Amino acid sequence: MPNQRSTETVQRNLLKGAENGTFNITEIRLSSEATFRTDVEKWMSENAGVSAQTVRGADFYQLFQEWSKKVPKSHEKTIEEAVEEEVRVESQGHERTVEEELDDLPYSTAIEGPKGRPLLDKKAWHGIAGEILEYVSPDTEADPAGILATLLSTFSCMVGHDRIVHGPVKQRVNVWTILIGETGEGRKGTATDRALEVLHRVGDSFFKNNTTTSLSSGEGLIYSVRDGMDEEEIARREENGQKVDYGVDDKRLLVMSTEFATIMQKTHGSTLGPVMRDAWDGKTLNIHSMDAEVATDPHITIVGHVTGQEFADRQKTAEMAGGTWNRFSPIFVHRPHEIPWPEDPDDWEQRLEDFAMRLRDAAYKAGRGDDPVVWSKEAQLMYRREIYREYANTSNDNEVMKQFTTRRLPNLVRVAGTYALMDGRDVVSLEDLEAAKAFVDYSIASARFVLGEFMSGTSGRAVMKAEERDAQDKEILARALQQAGEEGLTRTFIQQKTLKYRRKKDEISGFIADLGAVVVKRGSGGRPTEFVVHPDFAPMDNA
Structure with missing residues (x-):
């Protein structure tokens, strides 16, 4: 996991270098995050009194995105040419050294982890x-x-x-x-x-x-x-x-x-x-x-x-x-x-x-x-x-x-x-x-x-707080409505099949309103049937 303090330390040194003229973004290869990282690590080792371990811990994806935006307009073509040059050199049969290939590999790659996992403050x-x-x-x-x-x-x-x-x-x-x-x-x-x-x-x-x-x-x-x-x-x-x-x-x-x-x-x-x-x-x-x-x-x-x-x-x-x-x-x-x-x-x-x-x-x-x-x-x-x-x-x-x-x-x-x-x-x-x-x-x-x-x-759901259960059921309902498309779902189906009797009718009505779903009446003769339709599929006259 990239370290925020390491990222801030590297960013602070790069900004200071840009200010005093020792760091020139036009001299950094911006063809990829890997080349950007290689050049920045080299510059940091030569110009900043920061340990290599601290530099390695920085979020280079974030830094690459930020510094790519700082490139002068006059230099944008040079970046494209640099990419073309790399491809051209490789196509001409240039064999890269093992060291060069290793330098292009990221030291670490962040992993998102399971959805909803807790985070340590x-x-x-x-x-x-x-x-x-x-x-x-x-x-x-x-x-x-x-x-x-x-x-x-x-x-x-x-x-x-x-x-x-x-x-x-x-x-x-x-x-x-x-x-x-x-x-x-x-x-x-x-x-x-x-x-x-x-x-x-x-x-x-x-x-x-x-x-x-x-x-x-x-x-x-x-x-x-x-x-x-x-x-x-x-x-x-x-x-x-x-x-x-x-x-x-x-x-x-x-x-x-x-x-x-x-x-x-x-x-x-x-x-x-x-x-x-x-x-x-x-x-x-x-x-x-x-x-x-x-x-x-x-x-x-x-x-x-x-x-x-x-x-x-x-x-x-x-x-x-x-x-x-x-x-x-x-x-x-x-x-x-x-x-x-x-x-x-x-x-x-x-x-x-x-x-x-x-x-x-x-x-x-x-x-x-x-x-x-x-x-x-x-x-x-x-x-x-x-x-x-x-x-x-x-x-x-x-x-x-x-x-x-x-x-x-x-x-x-x-x-x-x-x-x-x-x-x-x-x-x-x-x-x-x-x-x-x-x-x-x-x-x-x-x-x-x-x-x-x-x-x-229900034991697994029971360990959640009430607001967490509400958010989960709303997400389940939204997904079901999207899958139903223009046809929509009846309230009975939602209560019995989608939410499996976990919710009362007034709670379901609240979820429908929160999602911005549309209620469409269908049927000829007698009492029409109400269908709940996801807002993305709502008829134009109901939108």
Whole structure:
């Protein structure tokens, strides 16, 4: 996905060059976007102090369109001649070098993605997390939302159990996420890998000792962070030469599963679901059975990867009763662009080390203290004026979506606290809160989109807001009327066949008026039949 900041940087340098005479548009090949890009990249490398990575991230299609309009009239013929010259040279048997052909190929090509997919607000690109996204996103097919989710979740796990955010509600710094994308297109693994390239440098020992890729049962999860035997039992066993279990000192555990659908299936009717819910709350974990392990002060974070269908299949009424999945922030991911041959910038290693050093310092500072993370006055003001009423209103949501929208506030508090601690602060700033809201809002939009796409029948429509359902039905009606052409459709047909009894007669009349459709009466003798005709096919006397 082209980077807006990169585009603005390149544009600013080109305008400055045009002003001081170092950049002359008449010397740039405008026969194609590829030749324009090649010449501009060459000029930028020779005349502007901008990294090659920043230049590569610019939207050259947009720049090409804008600069093509700036060509003097006297030069337009020269452009046409340049194109003819290229064709003439090739037709004369000139063999282009491999380097020339490679230079003409675009480094990346933007992909539109599924219709109606949610978009992550740039406010979420905040602090060091935002800096990392700005740096790594132009050179990977991973969705920035997936990279960000992995960064937030993993850092929140590194922090440990003792940091609590004192906002409108008290929450531990612990962010659970599910990356949702289709196999091959979602690039879920690519997003995680890109984030881990930075995070492994923060603390490689953490990934060796505090991570797992699977969960089998509640008992198994507790065992991973279990307490040791009490002192008396240890002394007795040591005296008798028996095996001693000293337990696990570091109660941090990062579960990063690329086959999370398997884990989701295991939670139904087992001890795993209840233990996961207690783990999200930071409670002591205990199955209450003979010889069962106990885990006090656990700090377990989960990052899962699933497809849209796998996620939707678990959101049935029976599955939702325990409220396991609404503790996660669902994050839709889809590759933003194609990069056939990704290249790391020249300063890749140095920049990643710089990011890692800052995150390492922040994680150490956050993990060694237990003071609460508090909110600034500015953040409190924004929450009380704007966010509170918005998040309190779930009237347009059905029972499926309410499972997620009612969890917005605790997730907002957790994410805001994570943003603050990542930047080495114990106070949630206004910018932290805005970033957290952008992330949480994206997760809700992801849930709506995925469930609307993959839940069958009316369940999928039910996750939409009322205005979204209206817009969808209007679009369905408009399409049906266009297909019917001059013949049109009767109101009965529209109600029964087109909209499948979802709408009352007065609602259908409202849709007809909104679309500007025309009602035509037909029939000789008796009561005429009304036909609704799309405005493009309306008779002249009704137009």
